[in-house]
Amino acid sequence: MSRFKYQQLANELLQQINARQWQAGEKLPSVRWLCRHYQRSLATVQHALHLLEAQGVIEAKSRAGYFVKFALAPVQIPQFSQHIPAPNVVTVPDMFFDIMNRSGAFDILPSGPQIEPAHLTILMRHIGRALRQQPFSKAMYYDEPLGLYELRLQITEHYRSTGLVLSAQDLCITAGCQHALFLALKASCKPGDTVAVESPAFYGVLQLLQELELKALEIPSSPQLGLNVDSLEQALDKWQISACVVTPAFATPTGACMPAAQQARLLNLANKHDFAVIEDDIYGDLGFHQRPKPLKALDTQDRVMLCSSFSKSLSRDLRIGWIAAGRWSKAVARLKLVSQLASSQAMQQGIASFMAEGHYKRHLNQYRQQLKHQREQLINCLQRDWAGNIQHTTPQGGLALWLQLNEGINCQQLYLQCLERGIILTPGVMFSNSGDFNHYLRLSFAHPIVGSRKHALIELGRMLL
Amino acid sequence: MSRFKYQQLANELLQQINARQWQAGEKLPSVRWLCRHYQRSLATVQHALHLLEAQGVIEAKSRAGYFVKFALAPVQIPQFSQHIPAPNVVTVPDMFFDIMNRSGAFDILPSGPQIEPAHLTILMRHIGRALRQQPFSKAMYYDEPLGLYELRLQITEHYRSTGLVLSAQDLCITAGCQHALFLALKASCKPGDTVAVESPAFYGVLQLLQELELKALEIPSSPQLGLNVDSLEQALDKWQISACVVTPAFATPTGACMPAAQQARLLNLANKHDFAVIEDDIYGDLGFHQRPKPLKALDTQDRVMLCSSFSKSLSRDLRIGWIAAGRWSKAVARLKLVSQLASSQAMQQGIASFMAEGHYKRHLNQYRQQLKHQREQLINCLQRDWAGNIQHTTPQGGLALWLQLNEGINCQQLYLQCLERGIILTPGVMFSNSGDFNHYLRLSFAHPIVGSRKHALIELGRMLL
Numbered sequence: 018m019s020r021f022k023y024q025q026l027a028n029e030l031l032q033q034i035n036a037r038q039w040q041a042g043e044k045l046p047s048v049r050w051l052c053r054h055y056q057r058s059l060a061t062v063q064h065a066l067h068l069l070e071a072q073g074v075i076e077a078k079s080r081a082g083y084f085v086k087f088a089l090a091p092v093q094i095p096q097f098s099q100h101i102p103a104p105n106v107v108t109v110p111d112m113f114f115d116i117m118n119r120s121g122a123f124d125i126l127p128s129g130p131q132i133e134p135a136h137l138t139i140l141m142r143h144i145g146r147a148l149r150q151q152p153f154s155k156a157m158y159y160d161e162p163l164g165l166y167e168l169r170l171q172i173t174e175h176y177r178s179t180g181l182v183l184s185a186q187d188l189c190i191t192a193g194c195q196h197a198l199f200l201a202l203k204a205s206c207k208p209g210d211t212v213a214v215e216s217p218a219f220y221g222v223l224q225l226l227q228e229l230e231l232k233a234l235e236i237p238s239s240p241q242l243g244l245n246v247d248s249l250e251q252a253l254d255k256w257q258i259s260a261c262v263v264t265p266a267f268a269t270p271t272g273a274c275m276p277a278a279q280q281a282r283l284l285n286l287a288n289k290h291d292f293a294v295i296e297d298d299i300y301g302d303l304g305f306h307q308r309p310k311p312l313k314a315l316d317t318q319d320r321v322m323l324c325s326s327f328s329k330s331l332s333r334d335l336r337i338g339w340i341a342a343g344r345w346s347k348a349v350a351r352l353k354l355v356s357q358l359a360s361s362q363a364m365q366q367g368i369a370s371f372m373a374e375g376h377y378k379r380h381l382n383q384y385r386q387q388l389k390h391q392r393e394q395l396i397n398c399l400q401r402d403w404a405g406n407i408q409h410t411t412p413q414g415g416l417a418l419w420l421q422l423n424e425g426i427n428c429q430q431l432y433l434q435c436l437e438r439g440i441i442l443t444p445g446v447m448f449s450n451s452g453d454f455n456h457y458l459r460l461s462f463a464h465p466i467v468g469s470r471k472h473a474l475i476e477l478g479r480m481l482l
Numbered sequence: 483m484s485r486f487k488y489q490q491l492a493n494e495l496l497q498q499i500n501a502r503q504w505q506a507g508e509k510l511p512s513v514r515w516l517c518r519h520y521q522r523s524l525a526t527v528q529h530a531l532h533l534l535e536a537q538g539v540i541e542a543k544s545r546a547g548y549f550v551k552f553a554l555a556p557v558q559i560p561q562f563s564q565h566i567p568a569p570n571v572v573t574v575p576d577m578f579f580d581i582m583n584r585s586g587a588f589d590i591l592p593s594g595p596q597i598e599p600a601h602l603t604i605l606m607r608h609i610g611r612a613l614r615q616q617p618f619s620k621a622m623y624y625d626e627p628l629g630l631y632e633l634r635l636q637i638t639e640h641y642r643s644t645g646l647v648l649s650a651q652d653l654c655i656t657a658g659c660q661h662a663l664f665l666a667l668k669a670s671c672k673p674g675d676t677v678a679v680e681s682p683a684f685y686g687v688l689q690l691l692q693e694l695e696l697k698a699l700e701i702p703s704s705p706q707l708g709l710n711v712d713s714l715e716q717a718l719d720k721w722q723i724s725a726c727v728v729t730p731a732f733a734t735p736t737g738a739c740m741p742a743a744q745q746a747r748l749l750n751l752a753n754k755h756d757f758a759v760i761e762d763d764i765y766g767d768l769g770f771h772q773r774p775k776p777l778k779a780l781d782t783q784d785r786v787m788l789c790s791s792f793s794k795s796l797s798r799d800l801r802i803g804w805i806a807a808g809r810w811s812k813a814v815a816r817l818k819l820v821s822q823l824a825s826s827q828a829m830q831q832g833i834a835s836f837m838a839e840g841h842y843k844r845h846l847n848q849y850r851q852q853l854k855h856q857r858e859q860l861i862n863c864l865q866r867d868w869a870g871n872i873q874h875t876t877p878q879g880g881l882a883l884w885l886q887l888n889e890g891i892n893c894q895q896l897y898l899q900c901l902e903r904g905i906i907l908t909p910g911v912m913f914s915n916s917g918d919f920n921h922y923l924r925l926s927f928a929h930p931i932v933g934s935r936k937h938a939l940i941e942l943g944r945m946l947l
Contacts, residue, residue, distance in 0.1 A: 117819060120623040133618040141617050145610045152606050153598040156797035157928065158585040192657055192801075196822040208673060224820045328823075332621035336657075336801070336826045354582060355689045357661040357822070358793075361801045361829070463622065 023064035026057055030069060034085055040393060045075060045083040101252050102451050104211040104234040107227040110446055112432065113220060121441025123416055123461040125477070128439075129470030132387065136380035140332065143376075144367030155362045162354050164190020164339070165365035171372040172339055179301070180310040181323075187341045189350050190360050194299045195221050197324035197340040198262070199229075200352055204345040205293035205322070206231050206259040213252065213261040215244050217419070217448035217457070219269050219297065222262050226450075233450045234258055240410040240419065243273035246282045253290050260293040266309040267300035270419040270448050270459040272412025280312050288318055293345065298325040302381055304414035305389040319343035327368065329416060330381065335364055388416065394466035395474075403478035409460075420458040422481060428455055434480060440473045488529035491522055495534060499550055505858065510540060510548040566717050567916050569676040569699040572692040575911055577897065578685055586906025588881055588928040590942070593904075594935030597852065601845035605797065608841075609832030620827045627819050629655020629804070630830035636837040637804055644766070645775040646788075652806045654815050655825050659764045660686050662789035662805040663727070664694075665817050669810040670758035670787070671696050671724040678717065678726040680709050682884070682913035682922070684734050684762065687727050691915075698915045699723055705875040705884060708738035711747045718755050725758040731774040732765035735884040735913050735924040737877025745777050753783055758810065763790040767846055769879035770854040784808035792833065794881060795846065800829050853881065859931035860939075868943035874925075885923040887946060893920055899945065905938050 030045075039045060046054070051062045066083055069075045076086045120127040163169065169185035176183050191197040198221065206212060208230035214222055216235035226233050234252055237245045244263050252258075263283065265275040275283070287294045296312045313323040322345060326338025337360060342349040371377060392411075395418060399407055408421040422428070428444030435442050445457025466474060495510075504510055511519070516527045531548055534540045541551045585592040628634065634650035641648050656662040663686065671677060673695040679687055681700035691698050699717055702710045709728050717723075728748065730740040740748070752759045761777045778788040787810060791803025802825060807814040836842060857876075860883060864872055873886040887893070893909030900907050910922025931939060 114627055114816060114819060117624060117627050117823075122624070124623070127623060131618055131622070134621075137617045137621055141613045145613055148606045148610055148613075152602045152797075153596055155799040156599075156602055157596070158589070158592060159582060159587070159793075159798050162579055162582050192822045193824070195820070199821045221820070221823075228817055228820045328624075332617075333624050333824070334620040334826050334828055336822075336824065351579060352693055354579060355660070355686070355693045356664045357657045357801075358582075358686075359658070359798070359801065361826070362799050364826070 022057060023061045023068065026055055026061060026065035027068045029055070030065060031074060034074060038397075039085045041085050043085050044081070045085065047082060101237065101248055102235055104232040104256055104258075105450060107223055107231070107233045107450050109220065109223045109227055109450065110429070112429075112444075113224065113447060116441060116443065119441050122443065123463040124470075125435075125440050125442065125460070126470045126473045127441070129473070130465060130468040132465055134380065134384060134387070136376060136383070137332065139376050140367070140371050143371040144364060147363040147366035147370065150363075150366070160190075160359035160362045160365070162350055162359075163188065164360055165362055165369060167373075168337075168365040168369040169339075171369045175372065175377070176311065179308050179314075181314040183313075183341055187343075187346065188339050189342065189346065189353055190365060191324075191326070191338040191340055191353060192336045192357060192360060193328055193338040194297065194324050194326035195225075195338075196357075197326065197338045198222060198295065198297065199225055200340055200349045200356075201293070201295045201322040201324055201342060201345070202226070202229055202231065202260065202262075203352055204342065204348040205295070210259040211256060213249060213258045213292075215263060215268060215271075216451070217270050217445065217454050218262070219264065220443075220447040222297070223448075223450055231259075235449065235451055236261075238268065238271060238273060240271040240273050240412075242279055243268055243271070243275035244279070244283065246279050246286070249283070250286060253286060258290070258292050260295055261287065262295040262297065263312070264297040264300065265312045266298060267303060267412060267415030268297075269300065269415060270417055270443075270445075270457075272410050272415050272417065272419065274309055274413070275312070277310075277315075280315055284312070284315055284317075284321070287320055292320075294321045296321050296323045298323055299329050300415040301325065302330045303385060303388060303416065305385050305392075306413055313341060316343065322349075330384070331368070331377065335368060336360070337364055337368060385414075388414075388462065391462040391465055392418070394471075395460060395462040398466050398471055398474050399460075399478075402475045403481070407481075416463045417459045417461040420460055422456045422458060424456050426456045426481065428458055431458075431480065435477065438473075438476065440477055442477075487522060488526045488533065491516075491520055491526060491530040492533045494520070495530060496539060499539060503862075504550045505854075506550050508550050509546070510550065512547060566702065566713055567700055569697040569721055569723075570915060572688055572696070572698045572915050574685060574688045574692055574915065575894070577894075577909075578689065578912060581906060581908065584906050587908065588926040589935075590900075590905050590907065590925070591935045591938045592906070594938070595930060595933040597930055599845065599849060599852070601841060601848070602797065604841050605832065605836050608836040609829060612828040612831035612835065615831070617828075625655075625824035625827045625830070627815055627824075628653065629825055630827055630834060632838075633802075633830040633834040634804070636834045640837065640842070641776065644773050644779075646779040648778075648806055652808075652811065653804050654807065654811065654818055655830060656789075656791070656803040656805055656818060657801050657822060657825060658793055658803040659762065659789050659791035660690075660803075661822070662791065662803045663687060663760065663762065664690055665805055665814045665821075666758070666760045666787040666789055666807060666810070667691070667694055667696065667725065667727075668817055669807065669813040670760070675724040676721055678714060678723045678757075680728060680733060680736075681916070682735050682910065682919050683727070684729065685908075685912040687762070688913075688915055696724075700914065700916055701726075703733065703736060703738060705736040705738050705877075707744055708733055708736070708740035709744070709748065711744050711751070714748070715751060718751060723755070723757050725760055726752065727760040727762065728777070729762040729765065730777045731763060732768060732877055732880030733762075734765065734880060735882055735908075735910075735922075737875050737880050737882065737884060739774055739878070740777070742775075742780075745780055749777070749780055749782075749786070752785055757785075759786045761786050761788045763788055764794050765880040766790065767795045768850060768853060768881065770850050770857075771878055778806060781808065787814075795849070796833070796842065800833060801825070802829055802833060850879075853879075853927065856927040856930055857883070859936075860925060860927040863931050863936055863939050864925075864943070867940045868946070872946075881928045882924045882926040885925055887921045887923060889921050891921045891946065893923055896923075896945065900942065903938075903941060905942055907942075
């Protein structure tokens with residue numbers, strides 16, 4: 018206990034800031050409010066604020082009040098091991114089917130409260146209009162093999178603003194990002210080949226490797242730097258790979274962003290060892306502070322296959338994604354045509370006009386703020402309502418936190434126990450082929466952590482005791 | 483030249499009936515109209531009609547007039563060869579991509595005149611309503627892995643009326659029939675395996691075999707009986723197959739329907755030699771006179787994978803198909819999830835409510851008549867406006883005729899010559915892996931053969947001289 022009242026108050030405020038009651042850049046309540054709320058004199062409050070200012074936690078802005086200067090260093094989960102297991106045939110747990118059946122991939126409680134984003138009404142209006150435009154022509158003729166030109170044009174325009182220049186001809190529309198990843202792997206690898214993936218990796222990629230009979234070479238990835246390029250370089254001395262799947266921006270589950278220098282080194286390795294780089298950019302548009310430039314922008318040899326979709330940023334129900342497959346473009350387009358023929362022209366037309374009128378950009382600005390707010394709700398809940406030593410990431414974009422629990426905890430058992438209570442987890446084992454991460458958990462903030470969802474989270478916290 | 487005027491008139495009428503000016507079951511114009519039109523006396527017309535009645539070509543119905551009694555035997559293209567080439571790696575001509583790029587798969591002139599079916603407006607209203615229902619829930623949660631339950635239920639209801647009993651759990655929704663065929667082949671075969679196909683076969687299947695590195699065993703198929711089961715039986719003595727892809731109802735390009743006895747023999751062979759039967763039922767709903775019972779209805783060992791979609795019967799823009807994969811159901815559902823995750827819930831919901839209100843059934847009744855009429859337009863054009871000895875099928879359902887041209891004609895060259903004139907062909911070589919059918923052509927009646935499309939067809943006829 019601090020000796021003076023102003024020190025006690027300063028400590029109390031610091032804890033609130035740490036718990037993200039107020040976020041970096043946000044204004045603190047007025048001095049008057051603080052006096053009333055904490056039942057302290059004006060002198061004590063001002064003294065406490067000066068102390069925090071001296072500590073560099075807050076800053077005074079003339080005529081505006083006190084602002085939180087920076088978020089304290091986020092709690093970090095430890096760097097992952099440097100051990101690289103040999104390439105291996107992939108066998109992933111069967112629970113994903115079950116999780117998808119329960120709509121639980123990004124929601125521990127699908128019956129929980131929701132916020133309806135305003136843009137959806139506008140998007141549905143655009144798609145509705147597209148459905149009514151020349152319905153006969155759409156009904157009787159298939160989509161262009163590469164997908165609707167207008168939509169491809171809008172997507173290239175969107176990328177231009179991120180620093181990546183593409184032409185509409187470089188893009189092929191797909192039935193989502195998973196479909197794009199499937200096409201990319203199928204075009205660049207043959208059964209038995211080895212593919213480098215992040216560890217932990219997106220489970221959808223591990224499942225694809227299993228279905229396509231490809232071996233996984235798991236490269237350690239950290240929440241700070243993403244794929245460890247040093248480890249990849251070491252591994253390439255021993256093993257040959259046909260492709261490397263990487264999510265440079267807000268990778269799931271760690272939320273990591275690869276620094277530009279690491280991205281450049283990755284491409285150098287790809288050029289030297291002649292492998293395909295499959296870039297999963299699905300979270301790229303969900304950066305809270307900035308939209309990272311895609312890795313493909315550094316590609317000088319047409320060997321990066323950029324894959325993404327609107328499922329995470331706009332709607333999971335559109336089933337519209339894309340791939341810029343570089344040197345594999347022809348094979349990818351052919352494979353798309355053969356495996357699913359076409360995409361819905363009405364959907365594409367609706368999205369294209371939605372984008373052309375600037376709605377996508379406006380929506381993203383609003384949606385990023387909403388996601389950031391939900392991330393705070395989730396972190397607050399973990400820090401306030403969970404007992405025990407929980408380590409978690411603090412991603413600057415994307416949809417999820419990555420949690421390290423106590424070593425004794427078996428998340429597969431936990432998954433089953435939670436199911437009985439109607440809570441759906443995405444356990445760490447789903448993100449690895451080597452049985453690692455069994456005491457890790459991905460927790461999503463795609464939905465507001467309030468009401469019944471917050472209670473479910475608190476219940477989960479109790480189960481971990 | 484016949485001796486008497488009534489004989490001349492009878493001959494003239496017979497030619498018109500042969501040319502399908504009036505179809506089987508249709509009423510002839512009134513006696514009064516025939517007098518006026520052919521400038522003949524009442525006695526001559528009556529005499530001519532009596533003669534045709536005596537020949538069994540027409541029949542008199544009391545107080546109703548004269549009706550065409552039956553269609554004369556359609557012009558038949560010869561039975562195909564009995565030769566079965568050894569299983570072979572598939573390489574199909576690259577022209578399909580080009581044809582799809584020109585919207586030409588089922589239309590020689592995509593800019594030609596169209597008829598807008600009334601049902602489309604209703605269907606779009608149903609989809610529009612589905613888009614507006616709970617858009618947030620659809621945007622934030624993926625579809626069930628098997629697809630929307632309500633739609634699966636409607637599809638099983640629809641099949642029940644054809645004599646096939648399925649449960650909603652038996653079905654998995656796909657991104658179209660091509661996607662269903664892809665899943666079926668991927669689930670039942672591994673690279674290097676041999677798959678029996680009809681010869682001529684649907685080009686989409688040949689392309690899938692190529693992409694999946696499967697060998698094709700081409701089994702002769704006739705316009706009368708479809709897949710020749712005798713030939714398949716012979717081939718099975720020599721070669722082992724993992725699957726047989728067959729279109730028992732209105733196969734493209736021949737339009738053949740397999741008789742029930744042949745279907746039963748095929749299943750006996752499948753049971754004996756333990757291979758998967760992949761049933762392409764996409765044209766099943768387009769029978770002009772009846773809807774054949776699916777082959778799957780005879781399946782006692784869960785080895786028939788029924789594949790179909792709404793693309794040919796309702797709209798190509800829905801991207802909704804299905805598969806009832808029997809013993810491969812779990813593998814198929816898993817592969818669907820991994821390769822494309824989900825389908826659009828709004829599309830599925832819209833189709834389901836459209837079907838639930840009986841619109842699909844009503845639409846099919848009207849659409850089959852329209853297609854039959856367009857088949858007549860196409861046959862009339864071939865018989866009246868094309869010189870030379872053209873042999874063609876007269877399918878009782880589906881979307882296309884299969885034409886045998888003079889042996890000297892090279893349809894691949896013809897394809898290129900036609901392209902210069904803006905006419906898009908689907909040459910016979912696309913339907914085979916062994917270079918056969920080079921003087922064959924598929925001509926579709928999916929669109930009305932009038933106006934500029936009819937002129938294009940007449941121009942094509944001239945090019946064949």
